[in-house]
Amino acid sequence: MRYGVFSDVHGNYEALRAVLAFYKKNGVEDFVCCGDIVGYGPQPLECAEALLGLKSLTAVLGNHDAALLGRLEMKWFNASAAWAIEFSRRRLTGRALDFLARLPERAVTGDFTLVHGSPRKPLTEYLLSGSQFADNAKAFEVSPCFIGHSHMPLYFREGEKGVPETDFLRPASRVATAKGPLILNPGSVGQPRDGDPRAACGIYDPQKKVFELYRVFYDVGATQKLMGELKMPPILAERLSFGF
Ligand SMILES: [Fe+2]
Ligand SMILES: [Fe+2]
Secondary structure: OOEEEEOOOOOOHHHHHHHHHHHHHOOOOEEEEOOOOOOOOOOHHHHHHHHHOOOEEEEOOOHHHHHHOOOOOHHHOOHHHHHHHHHHHHHOOHHHHHHHHOOOOEEEOOOOEEEOOOOOOOOOOOOOOHHHHHHHHHHOOOOOEEOOOOOOEEEEEEOHHHOEEEEEOOOOOEEEOOOOOEEEEEOOOOOOOOOOOOEEEEEEEOOOOEEEEEEEOOOHHHHHHHHHHOOOOHHHHHHHHHOO
């Protein structure tokens, strides 16, 4: 079995469609989503319904999902992010809303641990430094631990003499997952922030013990056009062109 590991879809259905088509082409049928399904993008309902349609999915709640559900204070969000959460709340109904409401903050299987932000603070911590990794390494048992939230494709692991080893993941980067504790972020499907506007996603093979990162082209202009029609804050559309 190989898992399609992805995060931070953020209502960008064009990007999600392209990523799911990429997985289909590569024979991947089991999925892991690290949260933030809604927020920022124009099609939160379509994204939630697409994930609902996956036969095998392990997913957790992100901070934008939690805010939509009224479980996280809006003071954590800037004006455009807050606007998009209110917008998403009006769009999400029925089964899609129930799906979001049922997502846990943490999931643990025999193959991995899953949280949105960090193992110690699943909804709020941006895990970006070696010292944060050292503290968080004690907060999970099954390695690798997949995270999202920062929208940065990267990994952390315990290195020589206890010094954390870390690097950004570029397209076609491979990370051996046998030696833990290891924390991996597959980057963002719907709002990349590492200067590459393509959707980011990963494939994890627990038998071969390897994780690979990929970048997938999608129709950025189609998402931006829809955002314009919906009169979403212009910065949310503009940033998609540059991946920041
Ligand atoms: Fe996010
Ligand atoms: Fe987040």
